[in-house]
Amino acid sequence: MFLVTGATGNVGAELVRALAEAGEPARAMSRSGLAEGLPAGVTAVAGDLNRPETVREALDGVRAMFLMPGYAGQRQILTDARAAGVERIVLLSGKSAGTGDTGNAVAGYLIDAETAVRESGLPWTFLRPTSFMSNALQLADQIRKGDAVRVPFPDVRTADVDPHDIAQVALRALVSDAYAGRALEPTGPEALLPADRVRVLGEVLGRDLSAVGLAHEEARAAMEARMPKPYVDAFFGFFVDGTLDESVVLPTVREVTGREPRTFEQWARAHADAF
Numbered sequence: 085m086f087l088v089t090g091a092t093g094n095v096g097a098e099l100v101r102a103l104a105e106a107g108e109p110a111r112a113m114s115r116s117g118l119a120e121g122l123p124a125g126v127t128a129v130a131g132d133l134n135r136p137e138t139v140r141e142a143l144d145g146v147r148a149m150f151l152m153p154g155y156a157g158q159r160q161i162l163t164d165a166r167a168a169g170v171e172r173i174v175l176l177s178g179k180s181a182g183t184g185d186t187g188n189a190v191a192g193y194l195i196d197a198e199t200a201v202r203e204s205g206l207p208w209t210f211l212r213p214t215s216f217m218s219n220a221l222q223l224a225d226q227i228r229k230g231d232a233v234r235v236p237f238p239d240v241r242t243a244d245v246d247p248h249d250i251a252q253v254a255l256r257a258l259v260s261d262a263y264a265g266r267a268l269e270p271t272g273p274e275a276l277l278p279a280d281r282v283r284v285l286g287e288v289l290g291r292d293l294s295a296v297g298l299a300h301e302e303a304r305a306a307m308e309a310r311m312p313k314p315y316v317d318a319f320f321g322f323f324v325d326g327t328l329d330e331s332v333v334l335p336t337v338r339e340v341t342g343r344e345p346r347t348f349e350q351w352a353r354a355h356a357d358a359f
Contacts, residue, residue, distance in 0.1 A: 090152040098251035136160035143168040153197030162204035189314035209257040210267040235278035238297025242330040275331040
């Protein structure tokens with residue numbers, strides 16, 4: 085049995101499908117515990133990672149667990165997992181954890197999560213992907229309203245990765261001990277500018293879309309309207325101060341899964357209805 089926390093999220097939902105397709109028994113954990121839309125053979129369970137007591141029962145009989153980072157209950161959940169006989173943890177972390185910068189809000193909570201897993205005594209694998217291709221969904225409202233798409237950090241290239249590919253890597257790490265003690269870094273197959281992604285979206289949608297780069301002040305104001313300031317500061321550290329380079333394409337997805345990672349065009353075609 086495999087337990088997937090964050091089962092309704094970008095990676096978690098893909099991982100639940102991957103486990104089902106592989107014929108592996110899985111429990112899909114979310115706060116709601118709703119079973120709607122789950123593949124056949126997957127059991128829905130309710131659990132809140134900030135409240136470890138709500139997770140404890142779902143650990144019974146679990147061989148390996150996919151764990152989301154950044155929750156208050158993570159250390160107790162790991163203690164309970166070890167007591168329940170869980171054999172390994174696959175933690176969704178991020179590339180910024182490798183910077184060691186605990187003063188950065190995003191890197192800091194990922195580093196804390198990795199530290200908690202290491203200290204648990206359980207065998208582990210960390211997934212440190214680059215930014216998700218699904219972040220482009222944040223542009224959907226603009227695209228529905230017009231052809232000019234305002235984007236932050238217009239000069240920053242990133243090798244964004246499809247959450248599907250992260251899930252495929254996670255699947256291999258869950259079912260095998262071949263990746264125990266390793267930090268795997270899934271990336272997409274190409275480093276693109278925001279304008280490149282807007283262009284691809286336009287081609288997929290049959291639209292003449294154009295990217296309009298935001299000045300840093302505009303970008304900060306827009307980001308602070310939807311996330312806490314420490315996280316905005318973190319992204320400015322990454323992409324303005326240059327503390328994180330997500331432009332490097334790595335062979336991780338191919339080496340782990342045996343196939344090339346999906347392109348942004350493939351992701352866009354699969355999600356065109358969202359735009």
